[in-house]
Amino acid sequence: MNHSDPHKLIDERREEIFADYAELLRIPSISALSAHDADTQRAARFVSEMLRHQGLEHIEVIQTDGAPLVYADWMRAPGKPILLIYAHYDVQPIDPAREWTTPPFEPTVQGDVVYGRGVTDDKNNLTGTIHAVGALLAARGTLPLNIRFLLEGEEESGGEAIEHFVRTQPERIASDIVMVADGGMYPNQPTLCYGCRGILYTEIVVQGPQRDLHSGGFGGVAPNPIFALAEILTQLKDSQGHILIPGLYALMSPISVSERALWQTIDRDFDSEYRAQIGTEVLTGETEYGVIERNWARPTLEVHGIIGGFQDEGSKTVIPASARAKVSLRLVPGQTPENVLPLLRARVAAVTPAGIKATVEPIHGGLPFYTDVTSPAFTTTMAALSEEFGKPAWAVRSGGSIPISAIFQEMLGADVFCIGFGQSSDGAHSPNEHTSVSMFHRGVHALARVIDALGAMPAV
Amino acid sequence: MNHSDPHKLIDERREEIFADYAELLRIPSISALSAHDADTQRAARFVSEMLRHQGLEHIEVIQTDGAPLVYADWMRAPGKPILLIYAHYDVQPIDPAREWTTPPFEPTVQGDVVYGRGVTDDKNNLTGTIHAVGALLAARGTLPLNIRFLLEGEEESGGEAIEHFVRTQPERIASDIVMVADGGMYPNQPTLCYGCRGILYTEIVVQGPQRDLHSGGFGGVAPNPIFALAEILTQLKDSQGHILIPGLYALMSPISVSERALWQTIDRDFDSEYRAQIGTEVLTGETEYGVIERNWARPTLEVHGIIGGFQDEGSKTVIPASARAKVSLRLVPGQTPENVLPLLRARVAAVTPAGIKATVEPIHGGLPFYTDVTSPAFTTTMAALSEEFGKPAWAVRSGGSIPISAIFQEMLGADVFCIGFGQSSDGAHSPNEHTSVSMFHRGVHALARVIDALGAMPAV
Numbered sequence: 001m002n003h004s005d006p007h008k009l010i011d012e013r014r015e016e017i018f019a020d021y022a023e024l025l026r027i028p029s030i031s032a033l034s035a036h037d038a039d040t041q042r043a044a045r046f047v048s049e050m051l052r053h054q055g056l057e058h059i060e061v062i063q064t065d066g067a068p069l070v071y072a073d074w075m076r077a078p079g080k081p082i083l084l085i086y087a088h089y090d091v092q093p094i095d096p097a098r099e100w101t102t103p104p105f106e107p108t109v110q111g112d113v114v115y116g117r118g119v120t121d122d123k124n125n126l127t128g129t130i131h132a133v134g135a136l137l138a139a140r141g142t143l144p145l146n147i148r149f150l151l152e153g154e155e156e157s158g159g160e161a162i163e164h165f166v167r168t169q170p171e172r173i174a175s176d177i178v179m180v181a182d183g184g185m186y187p188n189q190p191t192l193c194y195g196c197r198g199i200l201y202t203e204i205v206v207q208g209p210q211r212d213l214h215s216g217g218f219g220g221v222a223p224n225p226i227f228a229l230a231e232i233l234t235q236l237k238d239s240q241g242h243i244l245i246p247g248l249y250a251l252m253s254p255i256s257v258s259e260r261a262l263w264q265t266i267d268r269d270f271d272s273e274y275r276a277q278i279g280t281e282v283l284t285g286e287t288e289y290g291v292i293e294r295n296w297a298r299p300t301l302e303v304h305g306i307i308g309g310f311q312d313e314g315s316k317t318v319i320p321a322s323a324r325a326k327v328s329l330r331l332v333p334g335q336t337p338e339n340v341l342p343l344l345r346a347r348v349a350a351v352t353p354a355g356i357k358a359t360v361e362p363i364h365g366g367l368p369f370y371t372d373v374t375s376p377a378f379t380t381t382m383a384a385l386s387e388e389f390g391k392p393a394w395a396v397r398s399g400g401s402i403p404i405s406a407i408f409q410e411m412l413g414a415d416v417f418c419i420g421f422g423q424s425s426d427g428a429h430s431p432n433e434h435t436s437v438s439m440f441h442r443g444v445h446a447l448a449r450v451i452d453a454l455g456a457m458p459a460v
Numbered sequence: 461m462n463h464s465d466p467h468k469l470i471d472e473r474r475e476e477i478f479a480d481y482a483e484l485l486r487i488p489s490i491s492a493l494s495a496h497d498a499d500t501q502r503a504a505r506f507v508s509e510m511l512r513h514q515g516l517e518h519i520e521v522i523q524t525d526g527a528p529l530v531y532a533d534w535m536r537a538p539g540k541p542i543l544l545i546y547a548h549y550d551v552q553p554i555d556p557a558r559e560w561t562t563p564p565f566e567p568t569v570q571g572d573v574v575y576g577r578g579v580t581d582d583k584n585n586l587t588g589t590i591h592a593v594g595a596l597l598a599a600r601g602t603l604p605l606n607i608r609f610l611l612e613g614e615e616e617s618g619g620e621a622i623e624h625f626v627r628t629q630p631e632r633i634a635s636d637i638v639m640v641a642d643g644g645m646y647p648n649q650p651t652l653c654y655g656c657r658g659i660l661y662t663e664i665v666v667q668g669p670q671r672d673l674h675s676g677g678f679g680g681v682a683p684n685p686i687f688a689l690a691e692i693l694t695q696l697k698d699s700q701g702h703i704l705i706p707g708l709y710a711l712m713s714p715i716s717v718s719e720r721a722l723w724q725t726i727d728r729d730f731d732s733e734y735r736a737q738i739g740t741e742v743l744t745g746e747t748e749y750g751v752i753e754r755n756w757a758r759p760t761l762e763v764h765g766i767i768g769g770f771q772d773e774g775s776k777t778v779i780p781a782s783a784r785a786k787v788s789l790r791l792v793p794g795q796t797p798e799n800v801l802p803l804l805r806a807r808v809a810a811v812t813p814a815g816i817k818a819t820v821e822p823i824h825g826g827l828p829f830y831t832d833v834t835s836p837a838f839t840t841t842m843a844a845l846s847e848e849f850g851k852p853a854w855a856v857r858s859g860g861s862i863p864i865s866a867i868f869q870e871m872l873g874a875d876v877f878c879i880g881f882g883q884s885s886d887g888a889h890s891p892n893e894h895t896s897v898s899m900f901h902r903g904v905h906a907l908a909r910v911i912d913a914l915g916a917m918p919a920v
Contacts, residue, residue: 032774093776096672157774197676201775210739212556214889216657216860219790220701220745220760222738226785227763230690231699239691239813241680278682279670282815285680300680303687304778309765310786314492314617315661315823316553317788317861318764318889325686326770328777330679353699355742363775400676401777429674429778 006139006452010444013135017444018437020050021127024089025107025116031067031090032157040067040153043089047126047151048072054134056149064161067153071172073146074137080145081377083454084175084414085133086404087126087182088155091118092429099431112437120422120435125181126151128421128440132447144455148173152404155182158201158364163407170411177377177415177454178408181447183398184422186268188439190385190446193418194378195296195397196405198331198368200340204232204348205324206308207357213319223355225323226308232358233325235351236344237301241285241294243329245340245347248299253334255297262373263292266394270295277425296397300330326363330401337365366403369416376457377415384453385419388446421446466599466912470904473595477904478897480510481587484549485567485576491527491550491617500527500613503549507586507611508532514594516609524621527613531632533606534597540605541837543914544635544874545593546864547586547642548615551578552889559891572897580882580895585641586611588881588900592907604915608633612864615642618661618824623867630871637837637875637914638868641907643858644882646728648899650845650906653878654838655756655857656865658791658828660800664692664808665784666768667817673779683815685783686768692818693785695811696804697761701745701754703789705800705807708759713794715757722833723752726854730755737885756857760790786823790861797825826863829876836917837875844913845879848906881906 010017029043030036047070048061056072067090075082094104094117102108107116129149136143150173152162166173185191208225209218237243270291274283285294294300308323310316329340345360352358371378373395385393402418409416421443422428426435470477489503490496507530508521516532527550535542554564554577562568567576589609596603610633612622626633645651668685669678697703730751734743745754754760768783770776789800805820812818831838833855845853862878869876881903882888886895 032776033772093770093772095770095772095776099671156776199676199777201777208738208740211559211887211892212890213738214860215760215762215764215788216659216790216858217755217884217888218734218738219762219859220754220758221734221743221751223740223742223744224762226766227693227697229766230693230763233687233690234694237687274678274681278668278673278678280668280683280815282683283681284683284813284815291681294680295677298680300675302675302679302684302777302779303690303769304675304776304780305769305771306686306689306783307767307771309763310553310555311765311767312493312553312555315786315788316492316555316616316764316889317659317661317762319762320764323766326775328675328775330676353744355740355744398676399679400674424677427671428677429776430672432671 004139006135006448007445009139010135010448013131014441017127017131021123021440022107024123024127025118026105028105029090029153030093031154032093040090044068044070044153047089050130051149054130055137056133062165066161069162069165070151071149073148074143075146077143077146080455081176081457082146082148082174083451084148084150084173084178085129086150086178086180087129088122088152089126090153090156092156096431101432109437113434114437115432115434117433119433120184120426121428121433122155122182124422124435124440124443125420128443129181129447132444132451136448136451144452148175159404162404166407166411173412175412175414178412180402180405180416180418181420182402183400183418183420184424184426185420186394187423187425190389190393191396192378192382192385192393193396193398194373195370196368196402196418197399198335198337198366198403198406199328199401200331200337200365201328201363202344203324203326203361203363204229205322205359205361206232207322208355209319209321212321215317215319218319222319223353224319225356226320228353228356229306229308229323229325231353232348232351233303236347240287243299243301245343247343248340251334251339252332262395295399297332299332299335301327303327330399331368333368333370336367337362366401367406369406369409371409371416375415377454378417380453380457381417381450384450385446388449464599466595466908467905469599470595470908473591474901477587477591481583481900482567484583484587485578486565488565489550489613490553491614492553500550504528504530504613507549510590511609514590515597516593522625526621529622529625530611531609533608534603535606537603537606540915541636541917542606542608542634543911544608544610544633544638545589546610546638546640547589548582548612549586550613550616552616556891561892569897573894574897575892575894577893579893580644580886581888581893582615582642584882584895584900584903585880588903589641589907592904592911596908596911604912608635619864622864626867626871633872635872635874638872640862640865640876640878641880642862643860643878643880644884644886645880646854647883647885650849650853651856652838652842652845652853653856653858654833655830656828656862656878657859658795658797658826658863658866659788659861660791660797660825661788661823662804663784663786663821663823664689665782665819665821666692667782668815669779669781672781675777675779678779682779683813684779685816686780688813688816689766689768689783689785691813692808692811693763696807700747703759703761705803707803708800711794711799712792722855726856755859757792759792759795761787763787790859791828793828793830796827797822826861827866829866829869831869831876835875837914838877840913840917841877841910844910845906848909
């Protein structure tokens with residue numbers, strides 16, 4: 001082995017690393033659409049080959065009822081902590097497809113920007129962690145601590161398979177520290193996440209007439225399920241962003257004074273930044289709370305999709321039989337899908353207009369997670385990140401949901417943190433998802449540095 | 461010519477008449493979908509051939525910017541009135557397609573019922589009027605009055621071509637009486653319609669963020685256009701059916717005492733009938749008015765379709781950039797699309813939440829129409845209908861819209877009435893549209909009898 005500096009090796013391998021990333025991006029591993037099941041299988045096989053190439057051992061593609069899990073490890077550092085690395089190889093659907101200006105599954109580089117579905121969520125972090133470990137191993141022939149990889153392919157559609165695996169076989173992934181390589185960072189600002197919101201994702205289905213009706217013959221007498229759905233939605237959240245579900249806020253754990261102090265160190269004008277990203281003059285939500293608190297530490301309710309009746313070109317004078325909406329709640333510590341679903345159902349039942357039947361069907365759920373920001377693993381990682389970037393990292397929560405973080409915390413008793421090198425302006429989940437090529441590369445350096453630093457900690 | 465009794469001839473031609481009806485039903489002449497433009501052309505040619513076969517003259521397929529008009533006449537009764545017969549050969553879209561239990565464009569007879577798109581709206585009345593005239597001509601070699609046919613192929617999608625034709629070339633269809641062979645009757649109850657509601661059909665488009673956003677990153681701060689649309693819809697009509705558009709009700713012409721008296725002669729429990737047809741325990745709308753008045757003589761506002769965000773299988777955690785709904789108002793005498801559109805736009809503007817842009821785009825409109833129920837043509841037709849069915853016909857308004865009726869009335873100065881032999885339980889505009897085969901046949905008899913009776917009136 002000629003190299004002893006893993007960072008020099010990472011630079012030399014720049015094109016090879018990007019080629020693996022690009023090949024993974026070409027696989028349309030959309031977990032929410034069953035038509036892409038063969039693609040998630042293909043992505044899992046490709047990821048397992050990448051792990052093998054980078055020197056990981058005990059590689060296994062674990063078939064499940066959904067998309068497969070991919071496991072690998074390197075356990076040759078006795079007495080050293082075990083670091084579990086998590087990432088996901090699946091991606092969001094591409095709709096609205098017509099808004100993409102490049103092919104979503106052909107990564108397209110323009111200057112320092114690469115476009116494509118999954119470039120920032122989460123194929124960058126998945127590829128980056130594997131290559132960071134691979135470069136450390138290739139440079140030194142060893143690692144400073146034990147490493148396990150557990151990668152999934154259903155993060156964007158519920159993550160049932162990994163939850164089942166972690167809940168039923170936690171001994172197979174016993175670990176001291178969990179690095180969830182998902183989520184991202186603020187633009188050019190190293191960021192480490194110690195908490196995520198949970199989620200309860202549901203579909204509300206509203207039934208009115210027994211069949212579609214002619215609005216001439218029945219307008220003015222027949223209940224219209226689209227109106228009913230509109231009424232229900234406006235009774236779930238008011239125009240000031242207050243969720244109108246009785247009992248919901250009472251479940252929240254209080255926010256500590258020390259955490260609020262930590263928020264003060266973050267030097268960023270979130271308000272104008274959100275406005276610019278959203279392209280709006282005003283922000284919505286509970287104005288009595290700052291935007292950080294609204295997005296990180298308050299529950300929110302959103303409607304993601306609505307459909308009912310006639311949508312084609314032209315006109316059809318119908319009163320439809322049914323309408324439906326996809327509605328989710330983001331949950332904060334103290335709230336769980338299990339304790340919130342009955343409250344949502346009770347509220348929908350209470351506000352459903354006469355003549356209408358409404359049901360609330362859960363589609364998926366995830367617990368919120370929250371890690372102590374004074375733990376050694378967390379502070380060590382913060383220091384390594386700060387060193388790589390030459391400026392203090394920020395400790396943040398995420399408004400998004402990484403349900404598996406909470407399950408790792410519950411089942412392994414490990415310190416869990418989330419790290420990622422996609423930037424908040426990358427348009428995750430949107431058409432024209434993109435990220436910085438140089439930040440992707442820098443992420444590999446940062447991850448190698450974090451692993452080195454965690455290996456230098458005393459054994460737990 | 462062997463026959464002198466047109467009614468005997470109609471019975472002898474029963475299969476031939478049904479074959480023409482069935483062949484027209486097999487043409488998917490959906491005017492709202494441009495993919496079916498060739499089919500509307502084909503339907504127009506087929507209808508013109510039917511007119512030729514039945515002895516009509518001066519047959520013309522008139523090309524327009526949309527679907528063609530079909531004209532024909534028989535003007536060999538000098539000194540007699542001119543009767544203009546209108547019907548339409550186009551049909552509604554078939555969605556939701558999966559709910560059809562027979563192929564929508566293959567007429568399927570089960571017992572006395574025929575299923576298919578257009579069987580009751582309006583290919584039954586179109587075929588029936590042509591064959592009623594054909595049988596009279598074939599039986600007697602002459603007609604008791606002058607007849608013009610003007611048939612259109614855009615009734616279900618705005619009817620712009622016929623409106624343009626009637627407004628610009630009214631002299632080509634100068635007439636004394638107009639029979640709009642559209643709409644229907646109560647089950648087994650002869651019915652003649654002297655008024656229809658108008659319509660203003662619009663699309664409300666709501667724009668929020670400049671692009672689709674991740675609900676984790678932006679939930680709680682970004683305006684959600686689906687919520688905004690739900691809020692707007694609930695601010696257009698309250699849950700008691702009152703339309704919340706300032707100025708709308710003030711435009712209404714008063715309803716006469718004599719018309720209200722006429723309503724009293726209609727012996728029918730509309731309330732429970734509507735409930736049964738809708739399949740609901742309760743009716744909606746302004747309970748301070750009876751169901752006849754709500755459906756015939758009050759403006760109503762309905763939403764026909766709504767779409768926004770993610771609708772596929774599974775879940776996507778997106779805050780969409782936009783959402784839209786198709787919304788119409790049914791209009792009563794005094795209200796026009798032109799005087800109502802600005803009121804609707806002002807209301808939408810007034811209730812649009814901050815951070816959201818909303819536009820109201822008109823898709824089509826039609827005036828209401830109202831004819832004097834004491835006119836000779838109307839009372840003569842009522843008497844002929846009563847004779848055919850052996851019971852008194854009812855004079856009714858329709859809650860639906862036949863905008864061309866109002867234009868005929870305005871441009872020709874004629875007495876206009878609507879007649880049709882589809883029954884109100886036939887499911888017009890819905891999946892599994894159906895009608896009675898024997899009532900279709902009886903309609904041909906009734907139409908021949910009405911034409912005979914109108915021919916016996918003194919010249920106008």
